[in-house]
Each structure stands twice: as structure tokens, then as C-alpha cells.
Amino acid sequence: MTDVQRARDRMMDVHIKRRGVRDQRVLAAMRAVPRERFVEPGLEEFAYEDAPLPIAEEQTISQPFIVAAMIEAAEARLANVRFEQGDAEHPAYAASSFDRLFCASALVLMSDINAALRCWRDLLKPGGTIAFDTAAKPFGFSQRASEAALRHGVRLSYGEVADTPERCRDLLVQAGFEVVDIRKAFANTNPVAIDDVIAMYDERLDHPAWRGIKEARAETREAIRADFIGSVIADAVSGYVPNDMALFFTTGRKQPS
Ligand SMILES: C[S@@+](CC[C@H](N)C(=O)[O-])C[C@H]1O[C@@H](n2cnc3c(N)ncnc32)[C@H](O)[C@@H]1O
Known part of the structure; x- marks a missing residue:
């Protein structure tokens, strides 16, 4: 085979x-x-x-x-x-068009998350619900990369957007939603071989959420990479790195009128 x-x-x-x-x-x-x-x-x-x-x-x-x-x-x-395809930050729909909106693994990619949530609130009918998922902790290699980056002064915004119940709640409340439910669930628990983790890191630099590393000065980029590799090697068990990943699933409601 x-x-x-x-x-x-x-x-x-x-x-x-x-x-x-x-x-x-x-x-x-x-x-x-x-x-x-x-x-x-x-x-x-x-x-x-x-x-x-x-x-x-x-x-x-x-x-x-x-x-x-x-x-x-x-x-x-x-x-x-x-x-339909379109820009979720500038959707071409009338106010009060939807009963439910779900933003699947894309909230952190919005250029202004609070503004996007407020805009989606307008699109919901009174009493309508919004749901979105965000990176929790642990968040596998991405969390390691984000921590390594921070040690060198580079902040990857996605890592802290809604990685605690309080932050998930704040996002809802700031956009004018009632909190319905905030729950954490594991998405992936497969360990990955060290070489594969490093290859994935190098490829992941093209991901918009990792732009901060990609755009850092060359020596900072190298230092973050070395730091990241050091941290995965330190945590590897028999050549495999734990890659536990969890997500928060947050649900809110627009006030009934
Ligand atoms: C991680 S993928 C998730 C894809 C899919 N929703 C899923 O759950 O498998 C994030 C997606 O968000 C899209 N995206 C980012 N910013 C967007 C925007 N302003 N409007 C619409 N889509 C956007 C990206 O193009 C990408 O396809």
C-alpha cells in the first residue's frame, strides 16, 4: 500500500x-x-x-x-x-434580512472585527442570532508561533481576538448582542512529526493571520523561526509534537424589538 x-x-x-x-x-x-x-x-x-x-x-x-x-x-x-460571494465586511443586503448568521473560521480575518459584528447585527432581524468560532487555547502550532512571535515583539492579532470566554463575551456585548452561549470544543488532537511541523510553519507564513511574521524584518523573522523550532523540539515526544487545538463557539442574539 x-x-x-x-x-x-x-x-x-x-x-x-x-x-x-x-x-x-x-x-x-x-x-x-x-x-x-x-x-x-x-x-x-x-x-x-x-x-x-x-x-x-x-x-x-x-x-x-x-x-x-x-x-x-x-x-x-x-x-x-x-x-453568494461577496465581502462580508461590506455585505450588499438590507437591514433586518436574516434570522441567523454564522461566520465560519473567518472572524479574525476581518479588518475591523467590531465594525463587522455591528454590521452583521444590523443585517439580523430583531431576535436573530449570530454565531462565530475563534481560536481558543491550546491552538496547536499557531499558538506556539504566536507566542514565539510575541517574544520578539511581533503580535499576531488572531491569537488574542477571542481566546477566553470573557473576550468572546466582550465582542458580543460591544456589538450590541445578548450572550446566548459560549463554549469551547477540541478541533484536532493529532500529534505531528517535527519535520512536518517545521514545513507547515514555513508554508503558513502565507496565511493572512500570520502576516505579522511574514512582514517582520529578516533577522526578526529568523529569530522567531528559531524560537518556534526550539519550542516544538522541547515539547516533542518520540519525534512528534502535540497539536491540540480548541475553538470557542460563540452565539449571541440581537434584542427582540
Ligand atoms: C479559514 S477559511 C474558512 C472557510 C470556510 N468558512 C470554512 O469554515 O471552511 C477563511 C475564509 O474567509 C474568507 N474571507 C476573509 N475575509 C473575508 C471577507 N471580508 N469577506 C468574505 N470572505 C472573507 C477567506 O477568503 C477564506 O476563504
Whole structure:
């Protein structure tokens, strides 16, 4: 069996079937698609990991489970679903258009998070709900990178946006929402080999959330990288680095009128 087949089998069993995707056609497609051909050169070996990977134009190829779950949802042939593309910070919708809004893994990418939340509040009908997910702690390599960066005076904003229940709450309250629910859930607990972590770090510099490192002076960038590598090596067990990641899921409500 080749490495790719092994990685694909593991993806199918651990990340897709065990997490509830059942549609046989979706499962067959996920098994057939060579994801390694759709990622940047050099990242092929991570194509079946439970994580999104950077592609061109500051975009990501979503993690396999999300792709499978989305296709399964589309297969349900819901008649009242419409896909539209646009800038979430300047949405072209009238006030009070929506019952619910969910910002999936994108809140930290907004240029002005408070303004975006206030804008989305206007788009909700009275009593409507907003939900968003944000990096919690631990947050795997990203947290390590963010801490290494901070030791060299570079602050990666995404790391602190809503990494505690209090910060999640503050975001809701400042935008005028009532707090409905704030809960933390683990997203990924697979350890990763040291070399793979370093390769992922180098690729991740293209991610918008890591812009602070990418734009730092060359010597600062090198110092952060060395610090990061030192910290992952120090924590590795038998050559593998723990990569536990947790997210906060925050839900708020616009006051009923
Ligand atoms: C981490 S990905 C999440 C993708 C998907 N929602 C998911 O959960 O798999 C973040 C996405 O947010 C998009 N994004 C960033 N800023 C945006 C904006 N102002 N308006 C719309 N999309 C934006 C990026 O293009 C990227 O596709």
C-alpha cells in the first residue's frame, strides 16, 4: 500500500466516517479525489491531514471533513439554499434580512472585527442570532508561533481576538448582542512529526493571520523561526509534537424589538 493510500484510508476512517459523514457517494468521492494534486507543491504530504492548507490568493483548501460535510449537506438537495460571494465586511443586503448568521473560521480575518459584528447585527432581524468560532487555547502550532512571535515583539492579532470566554463575551456585548452561549470544543488532537511541523510553519507564513511574521524584518523573522523550532523540539515526544487545538463557539442574539 502506498503512503498516499494509507493517508487517504486514515482520513476516511478517522476524520470523515467517525465524525458522521454517511452518504456513500460522498464517501466514494472523498476516497477517489487525489487531494495532493490540489495543494501547493511541497505540501502534498499534508493533503490528507485534518487541517486546511494554504492555496493561492490567500485562500485555503478546507480540511477533508469540512469538504465532505458540505457536499453531504448539498446532496440533501435543499431547495432554499443560495450561494453568494461577496465581502462580508461590506455585505450588499438590507437591514433586518436574516434570522441567523454564522461566520465560519473567518472572524479574525476581518479588518475591523467590531465594525463587522455591528454590521452583521444590523443585517439580523430583531431576535436573530449570530454565531462565530475563534481560536481558543491550546491552538496547536499557531499558538506556539504566536507566542514565539510575541517574544520578539511581533503580535499576531488572531491569537488574542477571542481566546477566553470573557473576550468572546466582550465582542458580543460591544456589538450590541445578548450572550446566548459560549463554549469551547477540541478541533484536532493529532500529534505531528517535527519535520512536518517545521514545513507547515514555513508554508503558513502565507496565511493572512500570520502576516505579522511574514512582514517582520529578516533577522526578526529568523529569530522567531528559531524560537518556534526550539519550542516544538522541547515539547516533542518520540519525534512528534502535540497539536491540540480548541475553538470557542460563540452565539449571541440581537434584542427582540
Ligand atoms: C479559514 S477559511 C474558512 C472557510 C470556510 N468558512 C470554512 O469554515 O471552511 C477563511 C475564509 O474567509 C474568507 N474571507 C476573509 N475575509 C473575508 C471577507 N471580508 N469577506 C468574505 N470572505 C472573507 C477567506 O477568503 C477564506 O476563504
